[in-house]
Amino acid sequence: xxxxxxxxxxxxINFSIEVSKTLYSSQTKFQKLEVFExxxxxxxxxxxxxxxxxxxxxxxxxxxxxxxxxAVHPKAQRILVIGAGDGGTVRELCxxxxxxxxxxxxxxxxxxxxxxxxxxxxxxxxxxxxxxLYFMDGLAFVSSKIDEYDLIIVDSTDPFSxxxxxxxxxxYKDCFRALKDDGILVNQHESPFYTHYQKNMQRAHxxxxxxxxxxxxxxxxxxxxxSGHWLFGFASKKYDPIKGVDFxxxxxxxxxxxxxxxxxxxxxxALPNYVKELLEKESL
Amino acid sequence: xxxxxxxxxxxxINFSIEVSKTLYSSQTKFQKLEVFExxxxxxxxxxxxxxxxxxxxxxxxxxxxxxxxxAVHPKAQRILVIGAGDGGTVRELCxxxxxxxxxxxxxxxxxxxxxxxxxxxxxxxxxxxxxxLYFMDGLAFVSSKIDEYDLIIVDSTDPFSxxxxxxxxxxYKDCFRALKDDGILVNQHESPFYTHYQKNMQRAHxxxxxxxxxxxxxxxxxxxxxSGHWLFGFASKKYDPIKGVDFxxxxxxxxxxxxxxxxxxxxxxALPNYVKELLEKESL
Numbered sequence: 001x002x003x004x005x006x007x008x009x010x011x012x013i014n015f016s017i018e019v020s021k022t023l024y025s026s027q028t029k030f031q032k033l034e035v036f037e038x039x040x041x042x043x044x045x046x047x048x049x050x051x052x053x054x055x056x057x058x059x060x061x062x063x064x065x066x067x068x069x070x071a072v073h074p075k076a077q078r079i080l081v082i083g084a085g086d087g088g089t090v091r092e093l094c095x096x097x098x099x100x101x102x103x104x105x106x107x108x109x110x111x112x113x114x115x116x117x118x119x120x121x122x123x124x125x126x127x128x129x130x131x132x133l134y135f136m137d138g139l140a141f142v143s144s145k146i147d148e149y150d151l152i153i154v155d156s157t158d159p160f161s162x163x164x165x166x167x168x169x170x171x172y173k174d175c176f177r178a179l180k181d182d183g184i185l186v187n188q189h190e191s192p193f194y195t196h197y198q199k200n201m202q203r204a205h206x207x208x209x210x211x212x213x214x215x216x217x218x219x220x221x222x223x224x225x226x227s228g229h230w231l232f233g234f235a236s237k238k239y240d241p242i243k244g245v246d247f248x249x250x251x252x253x254x255x256x257x258x259x260x261x262x263x264x265x266x267x268x269x270a271l272p273n274y275v276k277e278l279l280e281k282e283s284l
Numbered sequence: 285x286x287x288x289x290x291x292x293x294x295x296x297i298n299f300s301i302e303v304s305k306t307l308y309s310s311q312t313k314f315q316k317l318e319v320f321e322x323x324x325x326x327x328x329x330x331x332x333x334x335x336x337x338x339x340x341x342x343x344x345x346x347x348x349x350x351x352x353x354x355a356v357h358p359k360a361q362r363i364l365v366i367g368a369g370d371g372g373t374v375r376e377l378c379x380x381x382x383x384x385x386x387x388x389x390x391x392x393x394x395x396x397x398x399x400x401x402x403x404x405x406x407x408x409x410x411x412x413x414x415x416x417l418y419f420m421d422g423l424a425f426v427s428s429k430i431d432e433y434d435l436i437i438v439d440s441t442d443p444f445s446x447x448x449x450x451x452x453x454x455x456y457k458d459c460f461r462a463l464k465d466d467g468i469l470v471n472q473h474e475s476p477f478y479t480h481y482q483k484n485m486q487r488a489h490x491x492x493x494x495x496x497x498x499x500x501x502x503x504x505x506x507x508x509x510x511s512g513h514w515l516f517g518f519a520s521k522k523y524d525p526i527k528g529v530d531f532x533x534x535x536x537x538x539x540x541x542x543x544x545x546x547x548x549x550x551x552x553x554a555l556p557n558y559v560k561e562l563l564e565k566e567s568l
Contacts, residue, residue: 018298
């Protein structure tokens, strides 16, 4: 009998992927973790029945969560990454020679162990000597830091699962304090389409806007996430994500990217009217 | 027992919508036509088990297929629409007072009859005196036209169904001839992500590029279409879709749109690198 992995995009909408092979299945200390394979998407892993990354489209998410802030910040040297156990975010960061140090804080060590085994292409960054891994709660970690990072990337699960604390006002305030005077916070910011996600997006934006002087939202086409229309939050103490960005400098780095490019960077901040209205309303 | 409508996004990926009510089901002269209802998406209709429009996100597709070329063309007065039986494209066109005449050619009269009944908000344009409806094959219709239209919009089904002929080289050549010296052709252009759609996208682009001096591709977030990353083809004899567009003039029209705006117009042409590479390769 055919086996399927199904994620509910809404109460009445299912996204189902045929599983050609189950590679791993476990209840970790924090969540259900499974690794599957599918002919179209390659290997993919899930947490509590939510799809995290697939081999076919993980590059989109990781390009957008890393290269957008790295193109904006003129000199990002110390970085904090929260979540991101699959390794893709750290892999992309490690391509920048200018980065001196990356702290990565993942609550669930088993995610890293399993991803190292099944997603070798995503986890190359974990071997980089600049990367220090901490297996603990990101909230607790960031709360003790002051004026330390140029960039914080919150690469979390959804606010309705283990990632809940990473969408609170306290957490955003702690990130603000942990950042230097010209620091940037980027986070995965849910999706504007299905009702359930829409509310989480609105709530996250409201809280970030109350904390940071510059708070913008940008978007990417991520086919295997609910609705395919995924958002990122760009919060900043000083730098605007569009005006004054030195794209020539970024291009000179010669990084080959499968999704990101400077025109797309600008375009990703051009939101549809209905999304702008939802963000302005901030109903929660 | 719960009833579901399932569309295959690829051979091994299913998108399933719970059907709270089946409103219509028929085998027309050309295809299977069904109208369903779902709590999240509202009413939606399908042709040969492919989702055409939902009440919740049809505005995205129709904004992008209409307002992009209408903002570019400085004086579009005579328009030809092929397909588009749901009425959304003609509804958006009819908001432009400057348009003098719209010919709409839909092969399947039953689609129009059924959409008039179940989608009254999409079909208001059919009552506009400037609109002339023809129920016939779009290929045959356009082949007899010379130097007649400012804009042709091909709002067709996929090339693997009734819409097949609307993705051929002969058809694009006929469109070229039917357009005036500064005419524009816009078509729904499939999707870059899943293998099957990708090939259709590449083939369409190759053929259009061989026919028109300007051939560009733009994108929109359409959550209920396969992958959510949908493309449109912009082919033109004279006007560039970005350079020299008079957005001030468009804004002065005062059209309220839920998706489209001038910044997004520009952003929609900023394609991800992997999509640009696929379009350049044009493997078929």
